[in-house]
Amino acid sequence: MAAQRRLWTRRQLLVRAAVSGAAVSGVSALGGCSTRTPSSATGSTPTKLRIASPDNPVTWPIPGDNPPIEDGLAPERGATLRLYNYADYLAPAVMKAFEELYDVDISLSTFNNADEALAKVRSATIPFDVYFPSYDQIGKLVSAGLLQPLNHSYIPHISDAWPVFTDPWYDGEWRYTVPYAIYTTGIGWRADLVDVDVGGYENPYDVFWDDRYAGDLAVIDDFHTAMGMVLLRNGITDLNTADPDQLEIVRADLLDLTEQTRPKVTITMYNDLPGGQYGLTQMWSGDAVNAQYYLGGGARKEDLRFWFPEDGKGMVDNDLMVVLNSARNPVLAHLFLDYVLEAKNSIANFSWTGYQPPQRSIDPERLVGQGYVPPNLRSAVVREEYFTSGYRLLELPPEVDTAWHQVWQEFKAGA
Amino acid sequence: MPDTSSGQRVRLLWPLLAAPGMVWMALLFVTPLYVVLAIVFGQIDPVFRSPLPAWLPWEWDFTQFNFVIDHVFGADGYFGPALVRTAVYVVVASSMCVLIAYPVAYYTARCAGRYKALILTLLIAPFWISYMMRMLAWVNLLQDDGLATRAISALTLFPSGFGQLNGQASTVVLGLVYGYVPYMILPLFAGLDRIPAATLEAARDLGASRLEAFRRVTLPLSRPAIVAGVLLTCLPMLGDYFTNDLLSGSPRTTTAGNLINNSATTAGQTGQAGAFVLIVLLVALVPMLLFVRTTRDPSAVRS
Numbered sequence: 161m162a163a164q165r166r167l168w169t170r171r172q173l174l175v176r177a178a179v180s181g182a183a184v185s186g187v188s189a190l191g192g193c194s195t196r197t198p199s200s201a202t203g204s205t206p207t208k209l210r211i212a213s214p215d216n217p218v219t220w221p222i223p224g225d226n227p228p229i230e231d232g233l234a235p236e237r238g239a240t241l242r243l244y245n246y247a248d249y250l251a252p253a254v255m256k257a258f259e260e261l262y263d264v265d266i267s268l269s270t271f272n273n274a275d276e277a278l279a280k281v282r283s284a285t286i287p288f289d290v291y292f293p294s295y296d297q298i299g300k301l302v303s304a305g306l307l308q309p310l311n312h313s314y315i316p317h318i319s320d321a322w323p324v325f326t327d328p329w330y331d332g333e334w335r336y337t338v339p340y341a342i343y344t345t346g347i348g349w350r351a352d353l354v355d356v357d358v359g360g361y362e363n364p365y366d367v368f369w370d371d372r373y374a375g376d377l378a379v380i381d382d383f384h385t386a387m388g389m390v391l392l393r394n395g396i397t398d399l400n401t402a403d404p405d406q407l408e409i410v411r412a413d414l415l416d417l418t419e420q421t422r423p424k425v426t427i428t429m430y431n432d433l434p435g436g437q438y439g440l441t442q443m444w445s446g447d448a449v450n451a452q453y454y455l456g457g458g459a460r461k462e463d464l465r466f467w468f469p470e471d472g473k474g475m476v477d478n479d480l481m482v483v484l485n486s487a488r489n490p491v492l493a494h495l496f497l498d499y500v501l502e503a504k505n506s507i508a509n510f511s512w513t514g515y516q517p518p519q520r521s522i523d524p525e526r527l528v529g530q531g532y533v534p535p536n537l538r539s540a541v542v543r544e545e546y547f548t549s550g551y552r553l554l555e556l557p558p559e560v561d562t563a564w565h566q567v568w569q570e571f572k573a574g575a
Numbered sequence: 576m577p578d579t580s581s582g583q584r585v586r587l588l589w590p591l592l593a594a595p596g597m598v599w600m601a602l603l604f605v606t607p608l609y610v611v612l613a614i615v616f617g618q619i620d621p622v623f624r625s626p627l628p629a630w631l632p633w634e635w636d637f638t639q640f641n642f643v644i645d646h647v648f649g650a651d652g653y654f655g656p657a658l659v660r661t662a663v664y665v666v667v668a669s670s671m672c673v674l675i676a677y678p679v680a681y682y683t684a685r686c687a688g689r690y691k692a693l694i695l696t697l698l699i700a701p702f703w704i705s706y707m708m709r710m711l712a713w714v715n716l717l718q719d720d721g722l723a724t725r726a727i728s729a730l731t732l733f734p735s736g737f738g739q740l741n742g743q744a745s746t747v748v749l750g751l752v753y754g755y756v757p758y759m760i761l762p763l764f765a766g767l768d769r770i771p772a773a774t775l776e777a778a779r780d781l782g783a784s785r786l787e788a789f790r791r792v793t794l795p796l797s798r799p800a801i802v803a804g805v806l807l808t809c810l811p812m813l814g815d816y817f818t819n820d821l822l823s824g825s826p827r828t829t830t831a832g833n834l835i836n837n838s839a840t841t842a843g844q845t846g847q848a849g850a851f852v853l854i855v856l857l858v859a860l861v862p863m864l865l866f867v868r869t870t871r872d873p874s875a876v877r878s
Contacts, residue, residue: 209622275842279625300623353719375738376719378824383841422742424824436718437740457720558621562843569844572837574660574826575653 219332228311251512289487314494317501341515345475346468353439365393378424378441383568414571445540450514476550615849624843639846668751680763742825766800
């Protein structure tokens with residue numbers, strides 16, 4: 161252990177310093193916790209990460225050695241703006257228009273899951289400018305000094321987004337983040353392949369355990385999203401629980417799931433469901449909307465269905481855009497954030513990815529009428545009130561995260 | 576005297592020419608393996624859950640390795656079934672590969688005549704299309720409204736053609752066979768082609784029937800080729816995960832390759848992925864040693 165400590169980099173020390181401040185204070189009551197507590201020589205390694213939640217909003221500090229960029233700088237010329245995002249999650253036309261507007265090149269790299277992305281961002285081997293994380297990484301990203309605080313003067317179009325995102329609970333005063341897409345997690349199916357009325361079930365999540373659909377369904381390959389669904393099935397609404405008994409319920413249900421219906425575990429629902437690989441799946445609302453662009457063979461857009469609880473008591477999330485500390489083109493990065501937030505670009509992007517942006521100019525009631533969302537997918541439209549009624553997947557403290565991952569690992573090992 | 580020294584020079588020439596390649600290969604094997612060891616026996620960052628490798632062997636910590644071993648056997652052994660499953664899939668798929676490939680290779684080597692070159696070219700043809708594409712083609716054929724599914728349903732070979740792509744061991748094994756059978760045909764062809772016709776003629780002259788000549792001459796002489804083919808197919812199958820991901824993706828068919836891939840892409844489990852790599856490596860060593868023994872067998876080099 162002692163030798164291990166010697167290998168710590170400055171960055172890790174900073175994380176620990178920031179983190180130990182939170183550990184000492186209990187939870188996240190501290191406003192600016194930049195107290196540097198040198199780690200003692202004993203084994204009291206701080207392992208508490210400061211975690212934001214709707215009940216414990218956090219305004220992240222801006223350290224003196226990591227200031228935002230100056231006002232009024234000219235954009236970098238002839239530069240290559242490096243973006244890091246999920247695959248198929250940003251419209252090529254939007255990127256192309258930005259390239260032409262500022263006469264720059266955009267290089268897009270993609271990742272498959274958040275762990276992979278975080279590891280690469282931390283290694284800083286590629287100087288990405290803009291990264292598209294989920295809010296459940298924000299604590300790690302900020303405390304490791306991986307993000308640049310934003311200079312708001314470059315991002316006037318934040319006014320196009322829902323006002324709540326200028327002071328979200330996970331990033332007070334939007335010091336580091338702007339919103340990207342919003343989505344719910346529900347159940348999607350193809351009416352022509354499976355004869356099911358998900359909303360008609362007393363507990364709609366039971367459909368995944370219904371052996372009539374064995375071998376013809378899928379769940380999302382994300383430990384938190386899938387296990388959260390199992391918790392909801394059992395009426396447990398704390399989707400970030402640290403209670404071992406509740407995790408045991410999830411474990412038993414997941415093993416039973418494999419036994420009953422042998423689901424596929426994947427994240428490519430937007431492609432697989434319209435392609436006919438299976439007829440029923442746990443699904444993000446954005447993927448449900450996006451599925452209409454991936455119809456194969458005999459599939460028709462009218463056959464796509466999506467269920468999300470009408471009272472909005474389901475999983476609701478949003479993704480973000482941030483400027484990384486490794487950015488070689490911080491000014492362009494700011495301008496890109498602004499460009500994507502601007503109503504017309506944001507809607508152009510939505511019409512390609514299927515993921516709804518939190519735009520003021522979008523009236524959820526009218527999305528169907530305007531043809532962005534087919535009438536049969538009406539319930540895939542994300543409403544602002546879902547953000548008060550719905551349940552959030554938060555960043556988990558490391559030891560809780562380990563416990564969750566072990567359950568997920570056992571499920572995926574197929575014992 | 577001058578003769579011996581020139582002979583010495585020639586004897587030194589080839590090892591010298593081989594040296595750069597050998598050193599390169601050794602470096603590219605030993606270095607990554609050491610990195611794997613350092614990660615398996617290292618620590619985990621308490622906040623980011625990323626691996627902190629322990630480069631010095633006296634600092635090695637066996638916690639992660641023991642976790643994996645503890646969960647292979649016993650009541651809590653949830654990795655065990657996946658490893659057993661891997662062994663079953665690989666053995667079944669390899670055996671099917673031999674059964675399919677042997678007649679093809681035999682025909683090409685012995686009976687194809689002037690079409691030999693053409694047939695060989697066609698046998699290599701699958702390599703022109705990426706493995707991934709060939710598997711994706713199966714996804715298209717086997718999906719619920721795919722061609723193969725509809726054909727199967729029409730012929731009512733199975734009660735229902737649906738769900739071929741979710742958690743069916745048979746689909747995964749067939750995918751493996753389809754994907755790897757060319758790797759079996761080529762070494763078998765090379766081996767069978769090398770057997771001099773004279774040995775067979777001699778066997779027939781001495782009164783062996785066709786079957787006996789095959790059993791007592793061809794088969795033993797082609798044994799190194801079979802072992803080479805089995806190795807060439809088994810080793811990649813042991814670590815294969817995307818055939819399974821594409822054609823099943825269900826925990827019901829998880830194999831060692833999936834265990835490695837899943838842990839390697841999960842924060843906090845990188846060391847466990849390394850432990851699985853070591854397990855697969857150790858298991859793969861057994862057929863490797865068998866191969867070395869077979870090639871040393873004097874009966875194999877008689878031709």
